[in-house]
Amino acid sequence: MDFIVKFALQNISRRPGRSIAVLLFSVLFAAAIFGGTLLIGSMQQGLRVLNSRLGADIVVVPAAAKTKFNVNSVLLQGTPGYFYMERKVLDDVTGIEGVEKVSPQLFLASMTADCCSASLQIVGFDPRSDFAIQPWIRETYGGLLGDGDIVAGSNVRFTDTRMLKFYDVNCKVAAQLAKTGSALDNAIYANEDTVKRLIAASQKKGMNQYNSFDPADVTSAVLVKVKDGYDIEKVAGEINLHVRKVKAVAAKNLISDVASGLSGMSDMIGICIGTIWILCVLIMMIVFTMLMNERTREFAVLRVLGTSRSMLSRMVISEAVLINLAGGAVGILLSFLFVMLFNTAIGNLLKVPFLMPSVSTILLLAGATLLISILAGGIISALSAKRISNMDTSLILREGE
Amino acid sequence: MKLLADNISKSFARAGSQQKLFSAVQEASLLLEAGRLIAVKGRSGSGKSTLLNMLGGLLKPDAGHVFFGETELYTLDDAALSRLRNQKIGIIPQGHTALRSLTVLENVILPVRLYEPERDAAKQAQTLLQEVGIGELAQANPAELSGGELRRMAIARALIQNPPVLLADEPTGDLDDENTELVLRLLRKAADAGTAVLLVTHESAAEPYADEVYAMNAGKLQFVL
Ligand SMILES: Nc1ncnc2c1ncn2[C@@H]1O[C@H](COP(=O)(O)OP(=O)(O)OP(=O)(O)O)[C@@H](O)[C@H]1O
Numbered sequence: 001m002d003f004i005v006k007f008a009l010q011n012i013s014r015r016p017g018r019s020i021a022v023l024l025f026s027v028l029f030a031a032a033i034f035g036g037t038l039l040i041g042s043m044q045q046g047l048r049v050l051n052s053r054l055g056a057d058i059v060v061v062p063a064a065a066k067t068k069f070n071v072n073s074v075l076l077q078g079t080p081g082y083f084y085m086e087r088k089v090l091d092d093v094t095g096i097e098g099v100e101k102v103s104p105q106l107f108l109a110s111m112t113a114d115c116c117s118a119s120l121q122i123v124g125f126d127p128r129s130d131f132a133i134q135p136w137i138r139e140t141y142g143g144l145l146g147d148g149d150i151v152a153g154s155n156v157r158f159t160d161t162r163m164l165k166f167y168d169v170n171c172k173v174a175a176q177l178a179k180t181g182s183a184l185d186n187a188i189y190a191n192e193d194t195v196k197r198l199i200a201a202s203q204k205k206g207m208n209q210y211n212s213f214d215p216a217d218v219t220s221a222v223l224v225k226v227k228d229g230y231d232i233e234k235v236a237g238e239i240n241l242h243v244r245k246v247k248a249v250a251a252k253n254l255i256s257d258v259a260s261g262l263s264g265m266s267d268m269i270g271i272c273i274g275t276i277w278i279l280c281v282l283i284m285m286i287v288f289t290m291l292m293n294e295r296t297r298e299f300a301v302l303r304v305l306g307t308s309r310s311m312l313s314r315m316v317i318s319e320a321v322l323i324n325l326a327g328g329a330v331g332i333l334l335s336f337l338f339v340m341l342f343n344t345a346i347g348n349l350l351k352v353p354f355l356m357p358s359v360s361t362i363l364l365l366a367g368a369t370l371l372i373s374i375l376a377g378g379i380i381s382a383l384s385a386k387r388i389s390n391m392d393t394s395l396i397l398r399e400g401e
Numbered sequence: 402m403k404l405l406a407d408n409i410s411k412s413f414a415r416a417g418s419q420q421k422l423f424s425a426v427q428e429a430s431l432l433l434e435a436g437r438l439i440a441v442k443g444r445s446g447s448g449k450s451t452l453l454n455m456l457g458g459l460l461k462p463d464a465g466h467v468f469f470g471e472t473e474l475y476t477l478d479d480a481a482l483s484r485l486r487n488q489k490i491g492i493i494p495q496g497h498t499a500l501r502s503l504t505v506l507e508n509v510i511l512p513v514r515l516y517e518p519e520r521d522a523a524k525q526a527q528t529l530l531q532e533v534g535i536g537e538l539a540q541a542n543p544a545e546l547s548g549g550e551l552r553r554m555a556i557a558r559a560l561i562q563n564p565p566v567l568l569a570d571e572p573t574g575d576l577d578d579e580n581t582e583l584v585l586r587l588l589r590k591a592a593d594a595g596t597a598v599l600l601v602t603h604e605s606a607a608e609p610y611a612d613e614v615y616a617m618n619a620g621k622l623q624f625v626l
């Protein structure tokens with residue numbers, strides 16, 4: 001090993017107090033960059049996946065649902081909830097100009113009770129007309145969903161027997177969807193007939209708020225695909241105008257509620273990262289300058305013993321780079337563990353879809369963070385080193401005897 | 402090997418009176434030769450350290466030249482001058498100069514490691530420490546050493562490269578009589594072994610050990626005996 005590096009390591013390990021002080025700031029520095037960027041990246045990734053998973057241009061729900069439930073939170077944030085409207089809405093919506101495809105969805109919420117395995121949002125779709133859910137199911141499951149088969153969101157827990165029970169009806173988990181980072185992960189999907197059976201079962205048990213209807217006559221939401229060349233907002237407006245007792249919402253508005261919350265959040269996190277960055281750089285500069293001043297006599301002795309200016313600079317920079325390398329690695333690891341362990345909790349807390357980016361993206365980010373840490377340490381120490389090596393050795397030696 | 406100071410002068414700007422330069426050393430000439438110990442005595446502030454630093458390649462004179470053999474020191478670039486200092490000039494600086502993150506032995510070996518990291522100088526360093534009487538402190542931390550012991554460590558460190566020239570700046574400052582004698586005897590021994598030694602001191606205890614004695618008086622160097 002190069003003497004300079006060896007000497008730097010020796011200086012670091014023999015003065016643990018001093019090294020740890022600098023290390024702490026470099027850990028903080030790296031954690032702020034890496035953790036913060038990972039947070040923002042995860043939110044963006046979550047939004048991207050959610051956006052494509054929703055798959056519809058317009059969502060039509062009962063007008064009453066708008067007041068009773070936050071439609072947004074049922075559709076996107078997966079709070080278990082249900083509402084119904086007459087099934088003929090489907091035909092009414094189909095008749096609106098500009099509508100290309102429609103597909104009904106039937107909702108039910110299971111309960112935390114003996115009859116059910118867990119409290120989940122249950123979404124029934126019509127296999128023939130569905131264009132929003134099946135493309136996603138097909139990514140993990142090639143077969144056809146039979147009666148009583150369900151597809152579970154990635155957060156749904158089930159045992160080896162792959163059976164889940166809802167209102168005492170046993171359902172078989174045929175497949176599990178990939179993670180979206182949103183509450184869609186907490187839902188289960190089945191064909192409409194299965195969900196109708198479940199609704200009937202819940203009514204029979206007296207566990208459904210709506211006991212008066214025949215499940216075959218209702219639907220909870222209608223997903224609409226708009227023909228090319230038509231303005232989605234205008235078509236939604238037409239639906240609102242011509243179909244009674246429903247509310248049509250453009251999906252991008254649903255998402256944009258989430259998205260604008262998210263961009264506000266990203267901005268805030270960005271500002272936090274920036275502030276921590278600047279503070280860390282300033283503190284590191286001050287700490288370094290102080291440490292270097294404390295060590296001027298040591299450097300002067302090195303010069304007397306024949307260390308050239310450039311060797312001295314390399315010693316100082318090596319020390320800083322080594323510490324920042326270690327600190328950067330620790331900071332990255334800690335913030336990664338934090339985000340990984342708590343990503344569900346963070347998503348819930350921030351109320352945004354939250355999905356960690358791919359491994360390669362994370363590795364790239366880690367590499368970039370490490371590089372920035374090393375560069376920052378290197379540049380800050382290079383400034384100190386320049387000042388030190390330009391100092392007059394004989395002058396330093398006269399001081400502080 | 403000879404180290405020659407030829408009419409060297411150094412002035413400093415004194416804070417407060419920016420206009421007036423303070424003359425620390427005026428046209429001093431001095432010749433250090435192999436096997437001879439030259440003592441320069443003088444009061445505090447008379448310019449002794451300034452002279453020694455100029456001879457050691459640490460401080461460029463305003464006027465005059467310093468020759469190491471045929472080489473004029475201050476025509477060398479920093480890298481070359483540093484390397485020459487490392488290999489040819491052993492310097493015992495004024496005050497305490499141990500590196501605190503190294504053990505006593507590592508301090509002594511440090512000059513070797515700078516340019517020859519592969520060379521194992523531990524044995525040689527241990528022998529030197531033995532010679533200066535602190536062999537048992539090799540593994541100690543410099544913080545555990547007394548002033549006299551630190552000074553002896555600095556001497557061992559200055560000798561590790563077997564330099565032809567040894568410059569000692571008040572190596573006996575604040576030492577008791579016994580330690581002073583011990584250090585002076587070590588320097589004499591080095592001179593007897595063929596080193597050119599310059600000893601700067603404000604005490605007269607050094608005179609019996611010196612081949613020549615100079616006095617530094619307000620920047621002027623005078624031959625005494
Ligand atoms: N870098 C400097 N800047 C300004 N003045 C200096 C500088 N170096 C030395 N001097 C002045 O030059 C004079 C000689 O200093 P020097 O250190 O050579 O004295 P000295 O004889 O070694 O004293 P001492 O016995 O106390 O070590 C002093 O008055 C000192 O104040």
Ligand SMILES: [Mg+2]
Pocket residue numbers: 449450451495570571
């Ligand atoms: Mg002095």
